[in-house]
């Protein structure tokens with residue numbers, strides 16, 4: 001008897017020793033002087049410069065673009081005219097092309113409790129050349145507005161591309177610093193992978209959807225000129241049955257379109273795109289994903305469609321991380337991890353970008369990371385095991 005319990009004690013000691021070694025190995029130490037302040041940053045007030053309405057009556061505002069098809073030579077251009085349908089046409093031309101083309105948008109409005117949206121326009125253009133600068137104009141007459149964007153190179157293994165990563169942005173003073181930080185980065189991101197949680201309008205009473213409008217005006221300075229690839233987060237759910245709002249994701253899906261049909265998805269909340277040398281799969285952790293669900297079935301096929309010769313980089317975007325040990329949102333991604341981690345491993349997913357957790361953790365001490373030159377990720381990615389993100393750290397999660 002006693003020898004058996006000795007053995008148990010020895011085992012326990014050995015495990016404690018191992019744990020000690022692991023803790024030692026896993027301790028990344030302190031890597032930054034930065035300590036988050038205890039004050040929560042305030043939302044920028046309604047009269048802030050970043051929320052300014054463009055001059056003129058009913059001028060297009062909240063202009064934003066996203067990828068419009070699977071290959072990358074399509075774009076969806078969206079904008080809001082606040083008080084009347086106004087012109088629903090986009091005029092566009094390539095930098096070296098002489099002729100201007102016209103494309104017609106769709107238009108919708110929605111209500112949320114006692115809020116009525118402006119006229120939301122979405123215009124799909126999918127006949128663009130790859131690797132080209134395009135100009136586009138919306139609105140009419142004196143208050144017509146002009147923007148531009150670049151299409152990505154045709155998908156292929158040797159086409160460099162720089163993605164920016166932003167998640168959990170909100171509209172606080174820190175959100176503005178985050179966006180400015182991204183814009184001022186010398187690496188110059190060409191498209192934003194947005195990891196969910198956009199406006200945080202749901203923190204307001206009755207989810208005051210005017211805060212969706214302010215957010216749209218705030219990010220226009222970037223999102224009108226380069227595509228933001230959208231992922232849905234918990235702040236997009238907007239499910240409030242006590243005030244009669246029972247359609248999840250209503251403001252988000254009305255305002256932000258995605259090219260989901262191009263990848264055979266049935267929902268704008270999960271889809272995939274190719275962009276340059278990357279194949280990007282966007283998942284929704286707030287839509288059902290259990291066995292036999294549409295998302296599950298779609299994803300199973302999706303992994304088979306990836307051609308690593310064409311797009312060597314396989315990237316997954318999902319709002320809720322599979323791995324972290326922070327106290328907030330602890331293990332919220334666990335059921336999804338159990339379901340999908342084996343698929344990710346089997347399909348050799350290169351990197352998963354997530355948002356949601358407003359904390360920094362890392363699991364390696366020293367980095368000697370050599371990335372192939374085909375994609376310029378290191379700008380925002382410092383370590384493959386870690387989720388690095390820009391966030392308005394400090395507001396409500």
Ligand SMILES: *[C@@H]1O[C@H](CO)[C@@H](O)[C@H](O)[C@H]1NC(C)=O
Nearest residue numbers: 112113114115116205206208
């Ligand atoms: C919506 O209802 C709230 C609370 O009753 C009120 O403060 C707000 O002014 C209303 N907004 C509109 C557009 O009616």
Ligand SMILES: *[C@@H]1O[C@H](CO)[C@@H](O)[C@H](O)[C@H]1NC(C)=O
Nearest residue numbers: 044048049050173176177180
């Ligand atoms: C937001 O940032 C921009 C660019 O850095 C700056 O011009 C603007 O004044 C800022 N606005 C607020 C409300 O912080």
Ligand SMILES: *[C@@H]1O[C@H](CO)[C@@H](O)[C@H](O)[C@H]1NC(C)=O
Nearest residue numbers: 155156157307308309310311
């Ligand atoms: C994968 O992509 C390469 C390069 O574009 C192409 O040559 C090949 O035919 C593709 N394979 C399949 C199975 O489609």
Ligand SMILES: [Fe+2]
Nearest residue numbers: 197233234356
């Ligand atoms: Fe979140």
